[in-house]
Structures are given as C-alpha cells and as structure tokens.
Amino acid sequence: MIEIAMQDVEKDFGYKKILKGVSFVVTTGEKVALVGSNGSGKTTLFRIIMGLHNCDRGSCNLRRGATIGYLEQESDITETTTTVEDFLKDAQQAIFNLESKLRNLETQMGESAAQDQLDKLLVEYDKAQNEFIAMGGYETEENFSKICGAFKFGDDMLKKKCAELSGGQKTIVKLAQVLLQAPDILLLDEPTNHLDIETLEWLESFLRDYRGTVLIISHDRYFLDKTVGKTIMLYKGLTEIYHGNYSFSLQEQERLMLMEFEKYKSAQKRIDAMKAAAKRLREWGEKSEDKRHYTKARNLEKQIAQLELIEKPQLEKDKLPISFITGGRSGKRVLSIEDLCFGYHNGHLFSNINMDILSKDRVCLLGVNGSGKSTIIKLILGQLTPLEGKLSLAESAKIGYIEQEISFKNETASILDAFREDAMVHENEARRILAKFFITGDDVFKRLHSLSGGERVVLRLAMQLQRPINFLILDEPTNHLDIDAKELLEESLSNYQGTILFISHDRYFINRLATKVVCIKDKTLVAAEGNYDDFTLALIAGSSLQN
Numbered sequence: 001m002i003e004i005a006m007q008d009v010e011k012d013f014g015y016k017k018i019l020k021g022v023s024f025v026v027t028t029g030e031k032v033a034l035v036g037s038n039g040s041g042k043t044t045l046f047r048i049i050m051g052l053h054n055c056d057r058g059s060c061n062l063r064r065g066a067t068i069g070y071l072e073q074e075s076d077i078t079e080t081t082t083t084v085e086d087f088l089k090d091a092q093q094a095i096f097n098l099e100s101k102l103r104n105l106e107t108q109m110g111e112s113a114a115q116d117q118l119d120k121l122l123v124e125y126d127k128a129q130n131e132f133i134a135m136g137g138y139e140t141e142e143n144f145s146k147i148c149g150a151f152k153f154g155d156d157m158l159k160k161k162c163a164e165l166s167g168g169q170k171t172i173v174k175l176a177q178v179l180l181q182a183p184d185i186l187l188l189d190e191p192t193n194h195l196d197i198e199t200l201e202w203l204e205s206f207l208r209d210y211r212g213t214v215l216i217i218s219h220d221r222y223f224l225d226k227t228v229g230k231t232i233m234l235y236k237g238l239t240e241i242y243h244g245n246y247s248f249s250l251q252e253q254e255r256l257m258l259m260e261f262e263k264y265k266s267a268q269k270r271i272d273a274m275k276a277a278a279k280r281l282r283e284w285g286e287k288s289e290d291k292r293h294y295t296k297a298r299n300l301e302k303q304i305a306q307l308e309l310i311e312k313p314q315l316e317k318d319k320l321p322i323s324f325i326t327g328g329r330s331g332k333r334v335l336s337i338e339d340l341c342f343g344y345h346n347g348h349l350f351s352n353i354n355m356d357i358l359s360k361d362r363v364c365l366l367g368v369n370g371s372g373k374s375t376i377i378k379l380i381l382g383q384l385t386p387l388e389g390k391l392s393l394a395e396s397a398k399i400g401y402i403e404q405e406i407s408f409k410n411e412t413a414s415i416l417d418a419f420r421e422d423a424m425v426h427e428n429e430a431r432r433i434l435a436k437f438f439i440t441g442d443d444v445f446k447r448l449h450s451l452s453g454g455e456r457v458v459l460r461l462a463m464q465l466q467r468p469i470n471f472l473i474l475d476e477p478t479n480h481l482d483i484d485a486k487e488l489l490e491e492s493l494s495n496y497q498g499t500i501l502f503i504s505h506d507r508y509f510i511n512r513l514a515t516k517v518v519c520i521k522d523k524t525l526v527a528a529e530g531n532y533d534d535f536t537l538a539l540i541a542g543s544s545l546q547n
C-alpha cells in the first residue's frame with residue numbers, strides 16, 4: 001500500500017529553487033533514507049509531507065487516515081511547566097482516552113437493565129476494545145517503561161520541567177515522545193543527534209522492527225546501513241532511488257558512473273572517427289566540386305556537436321587540498337594517565353583510570369552520555385584538576401583542540417577578520433586559505449554569530465591547520481557535518497602524521513580513523529586495539545579487552 005507519493009514536486013524560496021521535480025513513492029513498512037548535502041532540500045521535503053510547506057508545482061499525497069510522527073532537527077518543545085513524564089505521556093493520550101471510554105462503558109453495562117440498551121453498549125464496547133487493542137493499549141505501560149529505559153530517563157529526569165532541559169535533552173525527549181505515539185509514518189530528521197552509541201544501537205533495533213513506515217534524514221552512515229532498505233538521494237533538486245542501504249547506494253553510484261564513463265569513451269572514439277570522415281568529405285568536395293560531399297560533412301559535424309555536449313563523468317569527488325602542519329615529533333609516549341580519579345560533590349565520575357597514548361596513535365574515547373569523556377579531555381588540557389592520580393603530557397607535545405560546542409571570542413566579527421587575527425596573515429593569504437575550505441566570495445564577510453554548527457567546525461579546523469601541532473584532540477568533530485564534509489575530514493585526518501585523541505558517536509568515522517578504542521565503562525576504562533568493529537568483537541569475547 002502506498003503511504004507517500006511525490007510527483008514532480010518543485011519548491012522555490014525566491015532566492016533559490018530547492019526542489020526541481022522530485023518524485024518517489026514510499027510503501028507500507030518501508031524504511032527509507034533521505035540523503036543529500038546540507039541545503040539540498042531534505043527538511044523541506046519533510047515539511048511538505050507534514051503540510052507545513054506547499055508545493056509550487058507537482059503533488060504530495062498521503063494515504064487517507066495515515067497518522068504521522070515528526071521529529072524536527074531542532075526540538076519544538078515549548079512547554080514550560082509540564083514535566084518530562086507528562087509530556088511523554090501526552091503521546092499516549094488517545095489510548096488513555098479510549099481506556100477511559102471502556103471503563104465508562106463497563107459502568108453503563110453494569111447499570112443497564114434493558115436488553116436492547118445492553119446490546120447497543122456491547123457493540124460499542126466491542127468496537128472500542130478492538131481499537132484499543134490495535135493501538136497497543138494493553139502494552140501502554142510496558143512501552144512507556146521500555147522507551148524511558150532505552151533513553152535512560154530516570155525518576156529525576158521524568159520529574160524535570162521541560163523548560164529546564166538543555167537543547168540536546170529536548171531533542172531526545174521529543175524523539176522518545178514521537179516513538180511513543182507509534183504513528184503509521186515516522187519522519188525522523190537527524191534522530192541520532194545527541195545519542196550515545198548504546199542508545200543508537202537500541203534505536204536501530206527499534207526501527208528495524210517497527211511495524212510502520214519510516215523516513216530518516218541522517219548523516220550517520222553506519223546508522224543508515226543498519227536501519228534502511230531503500231535510499232533516496234537528493235542532488236541538485238532531483239532524486240535518485242536505490243533499493244538498498246546507504247553503502248549499497250554508493251556501490252550503485254560507482255557502477256553507474258563507470259558505465260557512463262565507458263559511454264563517454266565510446267562517444268569520444270566516435271567523435272574522432274566522424275571528424276576524420278568529415279575532413280575527408282570536405283577534401284573530396286574540394287577536389288570534385290561535388291556539393292553532396294559538403295552536405296554529408298555538415299550533417300556529420302552536426303552529429304559531432306551533439307556528441308560533444310556529453311560531459312565527462314567525474315569519477316572522483318572533489319578533495320580539499322589541505323594538510324596539517326605537524327609540529328615535529330612529540331616523543332614516543334605522548335600522554336600517560338595513571339590511577340586518575342575525578343568527581344563532583346555527588347560522587348566519583350570515574351576512578352583508577354590508566355591509559356598511554358603513543359606517537360601516531362589514533363585513539364577514540366567512547367562512553368555513554370555523562371560518563372566523563374569530555375571531562376577527561378578537560379583534564380588533559382589542564383582546565384580541570386584531578387582528585388587523585390597523575391596525568392603526564394610529553395614536553396614536546398603541541399596540542400590542537402576542536403571543542404564540541406564551538407564559540408569564538410568575538411561573535412560579531414566576520415569570518416575573514418577572525419581568521420586573519422587567529423592566523424596572523426594578510427587578507428589575500430586569508431582568502432586563499434579559506435577558499436580551500438569552500439569559504440569564498442562574500443561568504444568571508446559572514447558574521448560568526450550567524451554560522452551553522454557545520455560552518456563553525458570548518459572554520460575552527462581551518463584555524464587549527466595553520467598551527468604546528470602534533471597532538472590533535474577532537475570532541476565530537478563530525479557533529480553538524482553532512483556526509484560529504486565528514487568524508488573530507490576523514491581523508492585529511494587519515495593523512496595526518498601526528499597523534500589523535502577523539503570523542504565520537506559516529507561509528508563509520510571511528511572505523512575509518514581509529515587504531516585503538518577506549519571506553520569508560522563502570523567508572524573505569526576498557527580498551528582494545530583496532531576500530532569500533534574490533535572493539536565490539538573484543539567486548540563480546542571479553543578476552544581482548546585491556547583495563
């Protein structure tokens with residue numbers, strides 16, 4: 001059964017035509033990824049489906065009676081006095097109302113004396129009960145507990161007022177509420193934001209088993225591979241559809257691109273042969289003064305002109321011509337942590353932490369939200385003091401740090417002025433460097449306070465690249481980046497010759513970069529050599545983990 005049908009949808013916001021003829025169909029039970037770079041129109045499509053935007057042309061049709069749950073990228077929770085528990089339970093209000101109706105009908109049936117009245121009540125009760133069962137009414141409490149457990153909502157969290165929540169907490173609470181609604185169609189815009197890996201894995205399993213239809217916008221490639229069976233690629237306002245997960249779509253794109261390249265090569269051979277034939281015909285025409293040779297030559301040249309319109313396929317993606325200025329060798333042991341302990345007034349966050357980071361290691365630091373990952377980085381940077389233990393940094397270590405929430409000392413400054421002040425270069429040199437990061441033209445005059453999260457990461461990276469660093473520390477560097485930007489970052493970091501310590505929940509990114517994974521578990525560290533998949537296997541086996 002068709003749940004969503006888009007036909008030749010166009011959308012123009014005046015300054016830019018975002019959608020130029022989008023067409024696709026989503027059927028009942030399908031799990032679909034909507035993929036594209038930032039600004040390609042993915043969220044606009046979701047808003048059209050929700051009826052928040054109109055199509056300029058084309059049509060968007062939903063199955064009659066289908067219910068929709070929508071998670072926006074930025075939480076729309078506006079309640080101030082409502083508790084988290086009440087906000088979540090509001091998602092099940094229809095079930096509670098139906099349950100109340102059943103109790104009321106039971107009371108009426110117990111009081112009714114007339115048989116005809118009782119028969120009417122029984123029919124109404126039977127209809128309401130069937131609806132209650134279909135909505136999962138008897139599993140309401142179980143589902144609530146399951147969702148709260150998965151998102152680690154304890155009593156303290158449930159009693160909080162929604163107004164007291166951080167932006168990230170609001171997004172997670174909204175996601176939980178949308179899942180509790182159990183709609184026919186789930187529209188999830190960046191659902192993995194702010195989730196730790198443990199919760200991500202639960203969400204993957206939940207969505208795979210979900211009875212309804214799911215459309216997902218996400219830049220988390222590992223998550224998409226685990227959840228979807230269909231990928232809609234949005235590029236230049238149009239869509240390409242692949243019947244497989246994200247990795248399958250990449251393989252298909254490569255296969256089709258190679259086919260196009262072979263067609264291009266064949267066309268070039270034809271062009272060369274036709275040019276030679278046209279040249280001969282003109283020569284024969286000059287010798288024989290036969291106009292028919294000129295006519296045939298002109299016809300061939302028209303065909304050549306058409307073939308020459310075929311563009312050469314680009315087999316490789318554009319690459320950022322960037323490299324880090326490695327600040328010399330940092331010594332064999334870059335960082336040594338011995339019996340480190342840290343906590344606050346309510347107890348230890350972690351204790352007996354031991355870890356060595358050696359030159360050229362690429363170490364990923366994992367752990368559930370609140371386990372102390374960012375705290376360890378602050379201890380390394382000297383922003384916090386340990387309660388116990390010792391932390392030794394090599395004297396020759398030159399640290400470069402990209403924080404999770406990036407801010408600049410003067411948010412009213414332009415990109416150009418901020419970069420020039422940080423890198424201490426002239427305007428022409430600053431523009432040349434910024435252009436490597438696709439910050440060109442009038443974009444260099446953007447004010448820092450107006451930059452998106454992704455733009456902030458790119459600018460901070462550009463600044464760090466101008467310094468001689470041999471120990472790079474990154475706290476969630478892929479947050480706010482689209483897939484293309486992540487791949488560019490992965491490539492540049494893969495070529496970096498220094499040492500890297502990074503926090504990330506992006507398992508694809510970890511697999512590409514890490515040579516060692518350490519995880520805060522039960523207030524101490526466990527570690528395994530290799531990437532995320534190696535760590536997972538070691539965790540299952542148990543024997544390969546290091547304390």
